[in-house]
Amino acid sequence: MNNNLLTVNIAGLKLQNPTALASGILGYTGDSFKFVEESGAGAIVTKSVGVSPRVGYSNPTVVQAKSGLINAVGLPNPGINEYTEELKYAKSVLKVPLIVSVFGYTSEEYALVAVKAAEAGADAVELNVSCPHVKYTGSEIGQNPKLLTDVVCAVKSAVQKPVIVKLSPNVTDIVELGKAAVKAGADALTVINTVRALAIDVETQEPILSNVRGGLSGPAIKPIAVRCVYDIFEALPKTPIFGCGGVSDWRDALEFFLAGASAVQVGTAIAFEEPAVFEAINKGVTAYLKRKGYGSVKEIVGLSHQA
Amino acid sequence: MNNNLLTVNIAGLKLQNPTALASGILGYTGDSFKFVEESGAGAIVTKSVGVSPRVGYSNPTVVQAKSGLINAVGLPNPGINEYTEELKYAKSVLKVPLIVSVFGYTSEEYALVAVKAAEAGADAVELNVSCPHVKYTGSEIGQNPKLLTDVVCAVKSAVQKPVIVKLSPNVTDIVELGKAAVKAGADALTVINTVRALAIDVETQEPILSNVRGGLSGPAIKPIAVRCVYDIFEALPKTPIFGCGGVSDWRDALEFFLAGASAVQVGTAIAFEEPAVFEAINKGVTAYLKRKGYGSVKEIVGLSHQA
Amino acid sequence: MEVSKKLSAYLTKLNTIRTTAIKSVKSESPTVKTFTLEDDICSKANPGQFLMLRIPGIDEIPLSILNAGEGQVQFSVKAVGDATRHLHNLTTGDLLGLRGPFGTSFTETRGRVLLIGGGTGTAPLLFLAKRLAAKVDRLSFVIGAKTKNELLYLTELDAVCTDESAIATTEDGSYGLQCLATEPLEKLVDKQKFNMIYTCGPEKMVKSIFNFAEKRKIAMEASLERLIRCGIGLCGSCMIGKYRVCRDGPVFTMARLSEVKDELGMSKLGFDGSRIEV
Amino acid sequence: MEVSKKLSAYLTKLNTIRTTAIKSVKSESPTVKTFTLEDDICSKANPGQFLMLRIPGIDEIPLSILNAGEGQVQFSVKAVGDATRHLHNLTTGDLLGLRGPFGTSFTETRGRVLLIGGGTGTAPLLFLAKRLAAKVDRLSFVIGAKTKNELLYLTELDAVCTDESAIATTEDGSYGLQCLATEPLEKLVDKQKFNMIYTCGPEKMVKSIFNFAEKRKIAMEASLERLIRCGIGLCGSCMIGKYRVCRDGPVFTMARLSEVKDELGMSKLGFDGSRIEV
Numbered sequence A, B: 001m002n003n004n005l006l007t008v009n010i011a012g013l014k015l016q017n018p019t020a021l022a023s024g025i026l027g028y029t030g031d032s033f034k035f036v037e038e039s040g041a042g043a044i045v046t047k048s049v050g051v052s053p054r055v056g057y058s059n060p061t062v063v064q065a066k067s068g069l070i071n072a073v074g075l076p077n078p079g080i081n082e083y084t085e086e087l088k089y090a091k092s093v094l095k096v097p098l099i100v101s102v103f104g105y106t107s108e109e110y111a112l113v114a115v116k117a118a119e120a121g122a123d124a125v126e127l128n129v130s131c132p133h134v135k136y137t138g139s140e141i142g143q144n145p146k147l148l149t150d151v152v153c154a155v156k157s158a159v160q161k162p163v164i165v166k167l168s169p170n171v172t173d174i175v176e177l178g179k180a181a182v183k184a185g186a187d188a189l190t191v192i193n194t195v196r197a198l199a200i201d202v203e204t205q206e207p208i209l210s211n212v213r214g215g216l217s218g219p220a221i222k223p224i225a226v227r228c229v230y231d232i233f234e235a236l237p238k239t240p241i242f243g244c245g246g247v248s249d250w251r252d253a254l255e256f257f258l259a260g261a262s263a264v265q266v267g268t269a270i271a272f273e274e275p276a277v278f279e280a281i282n283k284g285v286t287a288y289l290k291r292k293g294y295g296s297v298k299e300i301v302g303l304s305h306q307a
Numbered sequence C, D: 001m002e003v004s005k006k007l008s009a010y011l012t013k014l015n016t017i018r019t020t021a022i023k024s025v026k027s028e029s030p031t032v033k034t035f036t037l038e039d040d041i042c043s044k045a046n047p048g049q050f051l052m053l054r055i056p057g058i059d060e061i062p063l064s065i066l067n068a069g070e071g072q073v074q075f076s077v078k079a080v081g082d083a084t085r086h087l088h089n090l091t092t093g094d095l096l097g098l099r100g101p102f103g104t105s106f107t108e109t110r111g112r113v114l115l116i117g118g119g120t121g122t123a124p125l126l127f128l129a130k131r132l133a134a135k136v137d138r139l140s141f142v143i144g145a146k147t148k149n150e151l152l153y154l155t156e157l158d159a160v161c162t163d164e165s166a167i168a169t170t171e172d173g174s175y176g177l178q179c180l181a182t183e184p185l186e187k188l189v190d191k192q193k194f195n196m197i198y199t200c201g202p203e204k205m206v207k208s209i210f211n212f213a214e215k216r217k218i219a220m221e222a223s224l225e226r227l228i229r230c231g232i233g234l235c236g237s238c239m240i241g242k243y244r245v246c247r248d249g250p251v252f253t254m255a256r257l258s259e260v261k262d263e264l265g266m267s268k269l270g271f272d273g274s275r276i277e278v
Ligand SMILES: Cc1cc2nc3c(=O)[nH]c(=O)nc-3n(C[C@H](O)[C@H](O)[C@H](O)COP(=O)(O)OP(=O)(O)OC[C@H]3O[C@@H](n4cnc5c(N)ncnc54)[C@H](O)[C@@H]3O)c2cc1C
Pocket: B059, C050, C059, C060, C061, C062, C063, C064, C065, C075, C076, C077, C078, C079, C080, C081, C082, C083, C084, C085, C120, C121, C123, C224, C225, C226, C227, C228, C229, C250
């Protein structure tokens, strides 16, 4: 959807509307990105990609919980070299910004992948320092201000494109990590990745995910995600935020905007509501803005902090 | 419910069945404890009580989320002196163990309340070092290994009764805190308290809870709670655990037992399923144990770790 | 299992706050106003049930439902403190949050029924009276207040009551009988056998009606008040005996009133969970 | 909105793993076994839909539904790798986890229909044939395998097919015609006009049938395979063109097959998300 009410600008990225595809969802091929764009998304974040190919964990990799999903897919990805072709193709067919999600085991790896992604046409990179289920990367970096700073600095000095840092909720104080990322140069933050979780099959008496632990997503985590966005906005009111976690309808999106997010990313809801969820959110937000007399979604960002 | 299959022994407390009333739920009067006991609970945990009376926050103190509740009641309690009478009455009418939940702003306060609770008849004390929404107590202590150690040590050296420490999930590494508590002398752990969360009313554009932030409970957090129990049991296999967070039916309870809990505490489900939930859980667990040929619920504690 | 699952979904919907604009406000007396809101869920409430009203930024309080139907719900509010005074300053178009309806409702009976309402306690009884009017043999309604201009719903009362079945009492005698609302009770009951007494109002009044009904062996139901926080039977603020006023009540049957008679009119929990006088 | 909310509840129930004991196992061929499980939800599946089968501690794999009804579901499994070989070692009473049914199903048509199955790809077609048998004018069923003892469901096939409408082909000629399953196609279609071709099997076979059907302008539906991880349209492992095999498929109509014909029989995503040959 494209109307003046909905356009936003995040760290230099121009979005026709404030909804983006979250990383790891329909995240491999240019054709699927194009489809998601046609379904109404204002930006695309790819599956996280690293230096070398990874096949991920064996199934089960996704388990249904009462109000969400628990996943431990294990970052399957073809490696940035192999993936370059797909990115170039994606860039050639997409009208909306293409954000490449990047992971690595060292700050050098993050920087290397980010550089190649930028060369292949990425409009921005999102650093996955918050995957809760792969060793030596993801949240092991994002839970540690020192490691996080190194990674963000390395990437910032290697690429010219905007650098978005995706934060983990699995920390004592998310504000501390947000501040570290911004101080190291992050242009925007994505808040949040999944919450560490586990499900057991009571009949077979064993954890269901092949990786045992995974990350909880979907409606269950929305109140946690909104709280994290609220906390980050309060501490870092000038840093643009992608709100992420359980967004399923326009009301959810508005909660994130009012908490301080400039845009939202949508993942799990795509399984429950189909990609049409983007269009539905944008319609609902537009109607709300008109009803309340706003000229732009930008006007409501962070508004709940005035109360 | 009382049958041989269900009896458990936690840190010297004899429970006729492995379900307990969680703190803060129907937690004030001896009559309500008695009613919950008659509904099938195997132990009672009181509302958290401190040195002085507190009126708590003004309403709204509880907000419905999609799969749970967010609460910030603000620890209203009459103070331990005033509460002593009610505790004595409660002790005189209850057959099941009475566990008094204790909070304070200093380790001395925790110890003082614990001593008075023990004098009034508490069979054990549970230290609330995990309330996510009251300043200078609760999780501000439970997120800090040093403060936590001080509090547990102070209480342990002041009372002879078992000391249970209730952990917060709002930490980077719950195992670190669990270990600190046990090293300081905790006889058992309750895992977990609520997850910090926030809800915004999109029409009035402000946080709904009068305290802004609160704690998420109910089905939404069950996979997080199971993961925390699993983590703690893995690191501290000898420490008895009360699993807590989203238990709503016998399958949920079994997940906690298999993850490593010796018993579960039930809170939010009482609103969704009524106090009869205790009886229903016990019936379901009994049927499961019989069907699988176990002689006691103790046999399945932690069994999912063998996989 | 199936039932409880349904309840759970029911409760989620019921308990989710709906924020909506005030449709209209009406003054009932110098201290009482009646608000009309649009809300599908509450419009299906039964007499005796209450809702939780959020006054944004201020508080959230329990209020009896005065009327429900056709997508709308009404309640009357007496200005007694912070929240209720704020509410009185609001007007058509202002936003309020609603959840509910919660709690038990009055049992509909046939035959001869007597309703005794004190102050805003009259609200749920008026709702009940409208439901019962066409179905019962006789409906007698006694309302009481300190003085004439605090008597509520006089017009509506005339509409549901026949001939002399509506009796107003004032303490200062400025309207109707000069007495407490409980006084006409004895005379009415001496004259004819009532199948049921319904009451709601100050707890001392409820207590004295209970004592009377117990002595005279007349069935009775009363709506009680306690401190309501969660409204869904969880937090324990509203205990009376082993019952939660928000979920096992607010309407209590005779049998349950007997069980809690030691606390009735005597003690309740205060904001800090300590026992205080009613 | 209402629809999507319903879908969401539907999906939660569908997608929740049910662990259940194997009711029975039957050998169909040296490499294929058929399993019967009790599952209310899957017993309501339609032909073409698949389920996700968890082999505890090993893997979770997609399998077409061979039969569904009366609280039971059946599927056939060819031992080709780790998970499927483990499955072959399991027996009555062993536990398996199920979720689903997922995906699209075959459109039921009338008139004359032709079904062409290769290997275990015959399973969903047999399910479909049973549904169609009594309703269509003519049902022709061609199945193919390398050799005689790999031909599946011969008895069941005879039950649903009349006279000579069932044709078996083997590559080595050990049974039926010595040819690929696609060969009888031209002859059959020359003899009479078919309203629909349904197919499932090796993708090269599907591709050649697609080319034929396109040329001869016959409607067609095919069930495709891709790497299935989540099964609910989320993870993107199963993309073909802009479609998700797990949700927009596995059954593709002619129109959709045309849209993805560049990838059909050519490329798919591997376990690491890179493009590999089919
Ligand atoms: C089931 C029920 C139905 C009620 N129906 C009506 C009604 O129809 N009309 C009406 O005017 N009033 C009704 N009340 C009383 C109404 O809720 C209180 O008058 C109101 O909450 C006072 O709020 P306040 O901030 O203005 O007063 P405050 O200054 O906060 O308190 C004044 C007094 O009101 C009572 N009160 C305050 N908060 C609460 C609370 N959360 N729950 C219960 N009591 C409280 C206390 O006794 C307090 O001392 C009902 C109460 C209950 C429990």
